[in-house]
Amino acid sequence: MRRAPLLVPAVFVLALLSVLHARFSAPVPEGRTTRYTGTIVGDVRAGGSERTFPFAIDGGPIVRAHAAGPVAAGERLLVRGRLAPLDEPRNPGEPSARELGFEEGVSGELAISAVLARASPDLHDARVWMPLARERASVAVRRLIPEPEASVLAGALWGERGALPEALRAEFQATGTVHVLVTAGLHLGIVAASLAGLWALAGVPRVVASLGTIPLVYLYAWFSGWHLPAQRAAAMIAIVLVARACGARATSLNTLALAAIVVAIAWPPAVWSASFALSFSCVGAIVLFGAPIGRALRRFLPDRLADALALTVSTQIGVWPLSAALFFVLAPYALIANAIVVPLMGLIIPGGALALATAPIPVVGALAARTETVLLAIVIAVVHGIAALPFARVTIAPAPAWAIATYDGAIVAAWFCARRNARAAVVLVAVACAFTLLAANLRPPHGLTITTLDVGQGDATVIRTPHDRVVMIDAGGILERGPTIDGRSPAEAAGERIVLPYLHRAGIARIDLLVLTHPHGEQKLFHVHTYERRPRSL
Helix, strand or coil: CCCCCCHHHHHHHHHHHHHCCCCCCCCCCCCCCEEEEEEECCCCEEECCEEEEEEEECCCCEEEEEECCCCCCCCEEEEEEEEEECCCCCCCCCCCHHHHHHHHCCCEEEEEEEEEEEECCCCCCHHHHHHHHHHHHHHHHHHHCCCCHHHHHHHHHHCCCCCCCHHHHHHHHHCCCHHHHCCCHHHHHHHHHHHHHHHHHHCCCHHHHHHHHHHHHHHHHHHCCCCHHHHHHHHHHHHHHHHHHCCCCCCCHHHHHHHHHHHHHHCHHHHHCHHHHHHHHHHHHHHHHHHHHHHHHCCCCCHHHHHHHHHHHHHHHHHHHHHHHHHCEECCCHHHHHHHHHHHHHHHHHHHHHHHHCCCCHHHHHHHHHHHHHHHHHHHHHHHHHHCCCCCCEECCCCCHHHHHHHHHHHHHHHHHHCCCHHHHHHHHHHHHHHHHHHHHCCCCCCCEEEEEECCCCEEEEEECCCCCEEEECCCCECCCCCCCCCCCCCCCHHHHHHHHHHHHCCCCCCCEEECCCCCCECCCCCHHHCCCCCCCC
């Protein structure tokens, strides 16, 4: 293609790195209980009496540590604990904890049995600067803004998730807007756009403004935790800004291909990750459909509103099949929810920064905080209202990889078709969506299958007969014995964490017979009421 000569080398680089998909960082070896010294280099998350945090072992890797007592970001600790590698998948289709840990920047887990000594943060260590800054910002946000608005703002600004009520998080998930609580491309894009507006108001030339925005975007990515999605988004935005500085189109297939090459070379193991696919599906759909949808909407709507809606529609076109396959959830109202929430985030993120910056100025800071509280309350009300609609959260089986690949091909074909016949392109997208949903619910005939799931203690056995009857034997529960590497019983919430995801992946929507061979002290099963329970012959 003449318009996108970099697409061919981009595909070549991605294919090469996919073949060379070896782990570039060796997992930590499992060790006996011993002493470790290190630094807390990230946020401390509380879960009941347990604290979880990234811990940089002196002369060793960064691991995810679990401790029972209070700790603070940046602290130096001498601890006694047991080190273990992150698990590879143990059950069919299960995501790899090792790959997920790579995205978080950790390569193992440390179960801390005792904190033997502690010291104040070493301010000469640059790794603690941003965790300390986030901790102070968190305190300031909660001093200015009430809950739960403060937790939503903390999630939007730097991805803080621990304090958000579980019910509210479920509503964000159900409406397809949970991505606004994870610092990634949307957030860095809003920061870059806000800076561009400030440069324009100041009359700064385009080249200086574009190149001057790059270090500020990277600074924000560092502040937000420097996780892989933020790093990848910063690299992609930097390429767009360089293209803008050179007078080229900021969003084009060339910049998308160049971003894919750079990101793949910089983080080779991430080429096969789900977040990599989601990132480039989102940006690719914006490049393909953002402009034509925007032009169509400008016939009926003001330009800025049309552009915001075009961004939302094109994003949903790109990401919904992958999102549904990863989270087993179809959010029918995601388009409506995102059309309202995403533009509001364009005001909330810079408004939150303004509220923090002006907090020492009584009148100005109070006004900024009040405005921010109102905007956040609107977001929460919208999410709550849409999540309460009928069929707001539809649980579906994931579409197979071939169906998603076919969908992507149809979307590209729709882009070509849109140049000549916009209605035909819309019909093609609609047919592709229907085909993907149909493929997710089609399962080939099978014989008798018996699948044994590792639920931490014992097994859960799923038996499927040739007539598609399903028998499950055991499903995990609470144990009376001591904690494991993460400080909890290995069977705790096994139904929600292990059994239910497997059933979704296997396309099992009904259990005909559930057999419990023995109880535990406080038996907790997965949500059986999710399934239709009918007395049927096997």
